[in-house]
Amino acid sequence: MDIGPVFSAAADTLRAIPRSELLMAAVAAMVIGWIGALVAKRTALGGILKTASSVALGAILLTVVLQLSRFDPRFDVAVPQIGLPEQVVAGGETRIPISPDGHYWVRAQVNGVPGNFMIDTGATLTAISEPLAERAGLEPRRGGIPIMLGTANGTVQAYVSTVESLTFGNINASGTDAAVAANFGDFNVIGMNVLARLGSWRVEEGTLILVPKAADRID
Structure with missing residues (x-):
């Protein structure tokens, strides 16, 4: 199996991270979640961090779904408050x-x-x-x-x-x-x-x- 296209797509995604606020936010949320998981057994702060990470990733996923759904005219999604007129x-x-x-x-x-x-x-x-x-x-x-x-x-x-x-x-x-x-x-x-x-x-x-x-x- 030729895995070249897979690596190429992954490289394109990594290069896009610094130019996308959404991708940067997703990476930050995952890092916070990992930190929360590491300290969860020793302090209540860990649980708070894990919860905050989950909420942030959920919001990011919803934003991605809303943006992608606009590509299909059958859905006609419009949320002007987040820049989707x-x-x-x-x-x-x-x-x-x-x-x-x-x-x-x-x-x-x-x-x-x-x-x-x-x-x-x-x-x-x-x-x-x-x-x-x-x-x-x-x-x-x-x-x-x-x-x-x-x-x-x-x-x-x-x-x-x-x-x-x-x-x-x-x-x-x-x-x-x-x-x-x-x-x-x-x-x-x-x-x-x-x-x-x-x-x-x-x-x-x-x-x-x-x-x-x-x-x-x-x-």
């Missing part, structure tokens, strides 16, 4: 003709900053290149977890950011989760976390037609 897609019908390369491309605005995006129904998350993210003022989500994404060039590590406004055609998406990584080059993707929040989308004679939900349309 509601993801809303509204506007009017937008028609996108197929490009000569066989893909659907749009000129979008990320927090008012323009960039070219490919519409990709096979992408779970919207993905934004690091140069565009920097110009749009996107920052890693506080307490966010690093994620691994499969790309044409292999698996890359990315961070998740919140896009206040992603506008293309007649559609505006707000509170959108987006993956940002240097390895994307200058490639940007609008994924299913945006498309699945539409009322419908279909292809007619080579044209992609995006239609917001009736309650969210702006006619």
Whole structure:
């Protein structure tokens, strides 16, 4: 069995710890728990430390679950108090003709900053290149977890950011989760976390037609 990918994934996770408040908090909680276990038989402080460690790890696990659940539009989790705003897609019908390369491309605005995006129904998350993210003022989500994404060039590590406004055609998406990584080059993707929040989308004679939900349309 080739264990190379296992070691590579473990190394990526270790390198991500200093850049993730959540991972650092998890490591700190585990260390406190170990200390508590060592001194539990000699002092009541040990029990307090063990309890505090368990509570902290439980809160961290809940935060991770909430963040991961947002990748699936069926759950639509929103907890603004911890930086997880509601993801809303509204506007009017937008028609996108197929490009000569066989893909659907749009000129979008990320927090008012323009960039070219490919519409990709096979992408779970919207993905934004690091140069565009920097110009749009996107920052890693506080307490966010690093994620691994499969790309044409292999698996890359990315961070998740919140896009206040992603506008293309007649559609505006707000509170959108987006993956940002240097390895994307200058490639940007609008994924299913945006498309699945539409009322419908279909292809007619080579044209992609995006239609917001009736309650969210702006006619």
